Amino acid sequence: MKKKKEIQNQKGMTRREFIVKTGTATGAALVTASVGPFVHTTMAKGGTLKVCSYGGSYQESQRKALIQPFADKFGVKIIEASGPDIAKVKAQVDAKSFEWDVVDLETRHIARGELENLLEPIDTNVVNLEGIDKKAIRKAAVGNIFWTTSLAYNKKALGDKKACASWADFWDVKNFPGPRALQDQAPFNLEFALLADGVPMDKIYPIDVERAFKKMDAIKEHITVWWKNGAQQIQLLTSAEAHYASAWNGRVNVAQKKNVPLEIVWEGGCLDLDWWAVPKGNPNRDLAMKFINFAISAERQGEQMQKFIAYGPTNLKAFNYITPERAKELPSFPDNLKKQFAHDADYWGPNLAPLTEKWKTWIIS
Amino acid sequence: MEAAENIMPVESASGSLWHRPAFKQFILVVPALLALFLLFVYPISSILIKSLFSPEFTLKHYLYFLKTPLYSRVLWITFQISVLSTLSALVVGYPIAYVLRRARPGVRNFFLLAITLSFMISLLVRNYSWIIVLQRSGVVNSVLTYLGLIDSPFKLLHNKLGVMVGMTHIFVPYIVFPIYSVMMGIDLNLEKAAQNLGASRWQTFWRISFPLSLPGIGAGALLVFIMALGFFITPALLGGRKEQMISNLIQIQVVDLLNWPFASALSVILLLATLVVFAIYNRYLGVERLWGGVKT
Known part of the structure; x- marks a missing residue:
């Protein structure tokens, strides 16, 4: 509940406050980026979010296009981890001790997770699914790449x-x-x-x-x-x-x-597809949904696929941010x-x- | 030790607990016991429990193992690969230890250091290095083709041969050290005496040196064999379709299929199989020899 209030506060801040805060956040982020890329320390006014993905050049593309911009925009401290699988999600859900708030998973893991009720349903009040390819929408996950x-x-x-x-x-x-x-x-x-x-x-x-x-x-x-x-x-x-x-x-x-x-x-x-999902019963669910909403937006996916990695955006409007030459290399190019x-x-x-x-x-x- | 205890006055049992030597000694082992319990007894018992109760007592996971031929077949393959790689590490490692025992100290230290260094190179790096050496367009085939010795490249990789090469490379240091340390305890004068009495070099080796080094062979072989049973990265990268290991099947059950009770049952079966090997070893060679003692 406390987190929700903080998020609302953020929405309600004035333009000047926003500029000041983003400025500080970016500064702090730049400092920490030179120390280590995996903890995005900011003013942390918007809470802390733990994100797990598959590492390598893939997670780097997510860091540059999705994670860092989210941390900067909302003043959220993001802690990254690598090497997700549904077995580790199950261990966390069973123990009610969550190392990950948002997790990137392959389809077979999502399917198993839904079968065993290990994932939070996607909150469509927060996550805007407009423009998302219908193949990328499931009950408890949203596709993030093709x-x-x-x-x-x-x-x-x-x-x-x-x-x-x-x-x-x-x-x-x-x-x-x-x-x-x-x-x-x-x-x-x-x-x-x-x-x-x-x-x-x-x-x-x-x-x-x-x-x-x-x-x-x-x-x-x-x-x-x-x-x-x-x-x-x-x-x-x-x-x-x-x-x-x-x-x-x-x-x-x-x-x-x-x-x-x-x-x-x-x-x-x-x-x-690879999917964004939230482990069942995670107390940080609201912020996690907010991150998913941010990460699947056309603009963010457009930047990620244009600049950093040759996967296909699940948000079809993302092609508006991608050059025609680049689009031909991507799996979801028509x-x-x-x-x-x-x-x-x-x-x-x-x-x-x-x-x-x-x-x-x-x-x- | 025994003599020392006899001479020292034994403190009376009436002293407080703190002053009893036995208790002081016990205090020293407490951290080790705790670690053993937390890292060994507890996890293994919970795996055993998970394989037998879901939530009521059931043997269905063990019955499934028995009635599905895949798992016993792969367990058998795992044993074969483990035995073969242990033997091949012995064949490579024993002569190294034998020569080191008789080498000058400078040479000996240099090679011991070289063997120790190989522990420090990551497993994956070593596996990928073998891929570069053994693949169709790799170092071995290129050289042989260049010299005109072969027309088409040998298949050295993605088969049992590749697995043997990779696993032998990893296991040799584990074999060399136990054999070498046992050999260091053998009096070389025994060999001289044998030869003095008319034994040939070969007879000296077979009837004196080799039997005396057997405890080292046993210890090294057991260590390597048990390690091999749990291996799967090297067989996966260097092996072909038939070199499948049981640990790989356990991993699929844990990570992809979330069938933890069955994965636990498979783990318990692998553990039991390992214990059987250990028991056979104990029967014929004696576990005490592992830590340098003598079988009584």
């Missing part, structure tokens, strides 16, 4: 050979030879197998498990590497250990900017969007456990 897992290849390694243009080509090892890599997990791969087998994009879910595994059998012995983490996919493609691999578009983009000759095939890509299918969190929620078991049994035999 990202794509798709087919990528090393142009230089292929030489003058024709490159794969779809998952069907990827499966066609005769006409498109070369070492290949896929991720060691059921999600995405089963969908790609169905696409390669001729299933239209809108008929992928619910997954025909037998058909998908039968198609996986056909490619199994041709996969040289089953990658396990995000760093590996780019390392494999860059060193040409694999000429083709499923990969995440943001990582491919970073490599491209470093002049690595990688290309991404949008055709048949799996469009997925031309790229129509070539992809959306990852179905509601299908995977209850099916992840049995299909993971089936996948692991399949892969060791």
Whole structure:
């Protein structure tokens, strides 16, 4: 309740007060930024907010475009953490001791969190969902980026050979030879197998498990590497250990900017999201919702995707702040969007456990 | 020690608690006992409880382990990889310890320092270094191709061989030190005596040096084997599709599927399997040897 009052006070301050306060806040933030980037100390009049995300260049883009501006604008002290997962959220909710107020989570974690009632419903009185793509709206989470897992290849390694243009080509090892890599997990791969087998994009879910595994059998012995983490996919493609691999578009983009000759095939890509969510029962819920509202605004997302990272804004109006050249590199650019299918969190929620078991049994035999 | 105690006057039991030597000694171990309880007994018991009660007593998680072939198969793979990497670390580590024992002190200290330094390089860095060395376009294959010795690159990575190389590299220091310290306690005059009595170098090694160094081999092998059972980063990065470890399946159950009771059951099963190995070791070699004692 106290926090709510403070927020209201902030809304009620005069223009001069605002300028003075923001000035001090920015000054303080600049000082602390030189000490360490992870604690954004300000006057802390607006309270303290603990944000957890996936680290690396991704969290850096959030820090620059979302977190620091929020801290400056509302005089909130923000403490950042990295390495979220739903298991840690459950531990916090069970213990009623919250290390995170706002947490960035992948879809499978959100789906599991909703199934087990570990997340606060989104307060639509605070969070303005206007302009947000409807794929990015769930009961207890709002999407903050679109990202794509798709087919990528090393142009230089292929030489003058024709490159794969779809998952069907990827499966066609005769006409498109070369070492290949896929991720060691059921999600995405089963969908790609169905696409390669001729299933239209809108008929992928619910997954025909037998058909998908039968198609996986056909490619199994041709996969040289089953990658396990995000760093590996780019390392494999860059060193040409694999000429083709499923990969995440943001990582491919970073490599491209470093002049690595990688290309991404949008055709048949799996469009997925990262989400903002609030652990259930968190006493700092109101401020957390306020942060989410700020972070999904068109202007903030526009700056984040234009300047700092090549993911897709979930707020479609954000494209107003993004140049046309840049927009073409992003997963939710309309031309790229129509070539992809959306990852179905509601299908995977209850099916992840049995299909993971089936996948692991399949892969060791 | 015993002689000293006999000479020193033993304080009478009638003295206050504070003045009893046994109590003073006990006070010294209290921090260690507390740490052991908080960091070991408590977490392991809570895992055991979590695997058996949800919330009523149930064996369903253990039955699920038994009736789903995946988990016992992966446990078996884990054992195979652990045994193989322990053996390979022994084959590499034993000669190092043997040579160090007989080297001049300067040379010996240099190599001991070098081995200690390898503890300080992060696991991930070492794994990625092996990727650079072993991959298709890596150092080994490039050199062999350049020399014209091979036409197409060897597959050295993303298979069992890659895992063996990576895990051996990590485990060798853990094997070298116990063997080396046991060897330091062996009187080299015994070897001279054997040779003096007509034994060949090979006979001297097999019948004198090797049996005397066995406690070191046992200690090092047990340490490494138990570490290997819980490994999963190295097999994940350097292995192929078949090199799956049980700890990886436990992690999926904890992080992705939130099935903590089943994850706990898997952990308890892994712990039990480890204890079985420990018991076998104790039966044949004796746990006392781990800390340098002699089996009685």
